[in-house]
Amino acid sequence: MTVEPSLDISPVSQPEIRSCYAHLQSPSKGYCFQCNRPVCETCAFTIPMGWMCPDCMTSGASPQERRSNLGYAVGSLLLAVLGIALLVAAMASSFLFTPEEAETFAKVVGILALGSVLGGITLGLIGREHAKRTGSPLALIGVIANGALLAVYGVLTIVGLSS
Numbered sequence: 001m002t003v004e005p006s007l008d009i010s011p012v013s014q015p016e017i018r019s020c021y022a023h024l025q026s027p028s029k030g031y032c033f034q035c036n037r038p039v040c041e042t043c044a045f046t047i048p049m050g051w052m053c054p055d056c057m058t059s060g061a062s063p064q065e066r067r068s069n070l071g072y073a074v075g076s077l078l079l080a081v082l083g084i085a086l087l088v089a090a091m092a093s094s095f096l097f098t099p100e101e102a103e104t105f106a107k108v109v110g111i112l113a114l115g116s117v118l119g120g121i122t123l124g125l126i127g128r129e130h131a132k133r134t135g136s137p138l139a140l141i142g143v144i145a146n147g148a149l150l151a152v153y154g155v156l157t158i159v160g161l162s163s
């Protein structure tokens with residue numbers, strides 16, 4: 001005669017109040033909206049949907065979201081580079097063409113550069129808005145770079161008009 005080992009299948013009694021995942025001595029006040037871990041008063045970030053733990057708060061946006069944010073930032077930076085290239089081209093044109101040709105070329109380049117710079121600022125601002133959770137500074141750099149270029153073009157136009 002064999003004795004069946006008694007399997008204890010009774011559910012482990014769950015304590016009513018769970019402790020915080022980070023602070024085992026602190027009772028949880030709620031669960032993280034994203035990872036569902038219990039968080040205490042100290043580490044629960046209040047978000048519109050409930051609470052979020054520090055880990056999820058700092059890891060921020062999803063990889064997909066990060067990629068699109070990066071797209072805006074890189075686009076903005078590329079337009080800033082294009083703006084610089086156009087500026088150099090406009091300056092070089094006075095050495096390569098006759099004064100009349102250079103003037104026409106500079107006007108066309110100026111319009112293109114203005115479009116590029118304004119586009120860069122717009123992309124950067126969109127990227128900045130999207131990057132609030134990731135905190136990436138790239139989009140802001142794009143805005144500043146394009147803004148600085150816009151200022152350079154503004155000064156050059158004023159100098160050009162007054163000469």
Ligand SMILES: [Zn+2]
Nearest residue numbers: 032035053056
């Ligand atoms: Zn979490």
Ligand SMILES: [Zn+2]
Nearest residue numbers: 020023040043
């Ligand atoms: Zn905690």
